[in-house]
Amino acid sequence: MPRIALYSLMVCVLALAAAVVSFVQGSWLGIVWVLMFGVSSNMTWFYWRKAQIDRQRAEAAARQSQSGCAGGPRA
Numbered sequence: 605m606p607r608i609a610l611y612s613l614m615v616c617v618l619a620l621a622a623a624v625v626s627f628v629q630g631s632w633l634g635i636v637w638v639l640m641f642g643v644s645s646n647m648t649w650f651y652w653r654k655a656q657i658d659r660q661r662a663e664a665a666a667r668q669s670q671s672g673c674a675g676g677p678r679a
Contacts (some may be wrong), residue, residue, distance in 0.1 A: 609651035616644040 619641040626634030
C-alpha cells in the first residue's frame with residue numbers, strides 16, 4: 605500500500621474517533637469529522653486502487669517484454 609494511502613487511512617481512523625467523541629459529548633461539530641472521514645476514506649480507496657492498477661500494468665509489461673513480443677507489427 606502506498607504511503608499516502610496509509611496516511612489517509614490514519615486520518616480516516618482519527619476522524620472517526622473524533623466524530624464519536626464529539627457526538628458523545630453532545631457537540632454537533634462531529635458532523636465536520638464525519639465529512640473528513642468520508643473524504644479521507646475516498647482518498648484511501650483511490651490511492652490503494654491506483655497502486656493495484658499500476659502494479660498490474662507493470663507486471664503485464666514485464667511479462668510482455670520477457671516473451672519477446674513488442675506488441676507492434678513486424679516488418
